Amino acid sequence: MSRLDSFIRRLSAQRDVLNHISDEARQIDGVILEIGLGNGRTFDHLRALFPDHRIIAFDRALGSHASSTPSAEDLVIGEIRETAQPYVGVNAALVHADIGTGYDDKDAITLTWLPQLAAGALAKGGMAASGLPLEHPDLEPLPLPSTVDVGRYFLYRRR
Template identity: 40%
Template sequence: MSRLESFRRRLNAQIDGINWAIENIGETEGENTNAIQGDILEMGLGNGRTYDHLREYANRRIWVIDRVLQCHPSCVPPKADFLQGEADDMLVQMAQRGTQIAFTHYEFGIGVSDVDSAEATRLAPLIKAVMAPQGLVVSQQKMPVMTQIDGPPTVDPDRYFFYRNA
């Protein structure tokens, strides 16, 4: 498969995975007692495309963690919701404040499998510490401390990974 085809496959997996997670955490407005309580966490802002998608379709506060703010000008998160710095430190601060996350989209990575996998393995316990009970993680990397579940049938299980905080 060409890198271009792989890129298209990743984008389709992101869209389908994010939409699936938004639907599965439920709406917190109204009388929906089955909704998973908490905010959304976007890990890796990059250009801001997935953040923009979350803003469009999810009706919750969206926290963003990244080392630098270099996204498209239309995708800049509010200052109060952008946590700039190392993810370890930001996740610890969130846990200390009692922030509860219903859905995390994990998109960190430089494209080097061993490096990306090691970072996800290191961050997974810190992510778990801020996740609401039954919260969902959609990730391009494996999260060994999470309970892996099936995501949408349109996403190859080796392309994107889906977890529930059990």
């Protein structure tokens, strides 16, 4: 599979996973954390799916399209490992994390803190969707929609 194929599958998986959980996650009170704002495409999709939820987005630098940039109070700039710590205990309804790099060594470092952060930020019953696996005793893996290959994206519910 070319990198273009892989990129297309990743974006399709993001959309399909977020659509798949939206009815259930919409019923959960709490903020949504968008871990890795990037261009803002998934932020834009999340705000369409969850118009009544506050979405707080994190990135080390602002690089989103002007049409998909959160308001200043919902944007947290800096290294997520540090900037998201104050959100542990916030009882989030949903954490969406898209900060995989495709480099195993870099992703391994991210995975030393991301699962704990996601589990700590979520409310009981809250959901996490991630491009990297979030192995944590408080996160129960959930089945993916049939259109998404196993290992392409990851879905969890906070126990």
